[in-house]
Amino acid sequence: MRTINEAAFLPTDLPVQTPPEPIIEFKGVSKTYVTGTHALRDVNVTIRRGEFVFVVGASGAGKSTFMKLIMREEKANTGDIIVNRFSLSRMPKKQIPMLRRTMGIVFQDFRLIESMTVFDNVAFAMHVTGAGNREIRKEVSRVLSQVGLGNKARSKPLELSGGEQQRVGLARALVNRPDLIIADEPTGNVDPNMSYEIVALLSEINQRGTTILMVTHDHNLVRDFHHRVIMLEDGQIVADNAEGAVL
Numbered sequence: 455m456r457t458i459n460e461a462a463f464l465p466t467d468l469p470v471q472t473p474p475e476p477i478i479e480f481k482g483v484s485k486t487y488v489t490g491t492h493a494l495r496d497v498n499v500t501i502r503r504g505e506f507v508f509v510v511g512a513s514g515a516g517k518s519t520f521m522k523l524i525m526r527e528e529k530a531n532t533g534d535i536i537v538n539r540f541s542l543s544r545m546p547k548k549q550i551p552m553l554r555r556t557m558g559i560v561f562q563d564f565r566l567i568e569s570m571t572v573f574d575n576v577a578f579a580m581h582v583t584g585a586g587n588r589e590i591r592k593e594v595s596r597v598l599s600q601v602g603l604g605n606k607a608r609s610k611p612l613e614l615s616g617g618e619q620q621r622v623g624l625a626r627a628l629v630n631r632p633d634l635i636i637a638d639e640p641t642g643n644v645d646p647n648m649s650y651e652i653v654a655l656l657s658e659i660n661q662r663g664t665t666i667l668m669v670t671h672d673h674n675l676v677r678d679f680h681h682r683v684i685m686l687e688d689g690q691i692v693a694d695n696a697e698g699a700v701l
């Protein structure tokens with residue numbers, strides 16, 4: 455009785471699937487403040503291009519320090535952090551603006567300039583990079599339409615709802631076409647329905663290739679949007695799950 459060599463029927467020329475390159479890497483990172491607070495302890499984690507990652511944990515778990523280190527607002531005591539191929543432990547201060555131009559930042563408290571129109575608040579992020587007026591008009595109009603505020607360009611921030619103000623903040627983060635968006639509690643000051651809309655919009659942006667890193671306390675959002683979840687506790691990563699099942 456002859457046996458079939460199954461391996462002979464397997465294709466041998468299939469392309470090898472390689473994972474996307476890392477956009478953020480923490481390598482043995484610890485951070486202790488001058489007060490003696492141990493904010494992070496020997497953290498090792500890799501976030502790859504195109505991922506959407508929730509960062510969760512109780513107050514004091516290390517979430518804010520984790521984000522500040524990525525933005526180079528703080529510097530690690532030990533270890534190295536690689537962001538968009540920049541080594542932050544060896545980065546001179548003059549290169550920090552170059553790093554931050556590769557990322558967009560969305561804040562919990564919006565941080566809009568009340569005296570400026572919606573258009574000018576978003577355009578400001580392009581002015582600081584030296585973009586020309588024609589490019590600014592084109593890109594600002596593009597992102598305002600993307601976040602559903604194309605008809606609010608001439609409004610002032612205080613004429614908008616909290617959810618609309620946060621969408622202006624998101625447009626500002628998007629306008630320079632960053633590789634990475636860092637969203638620090640972006641739903642903290644808006645109602646539950648608008649919170650869902652904001653995360654849905656971030657998910658849509660992520661599907662177009664932008665990496666999203668979002669800090670949140672809202673476990674319902676984490677459960678509804680099945681993205682990777684990193685949980686911090688006492689300065690250490692205690693869970694890292696691809697589908698939000700850690701909650």
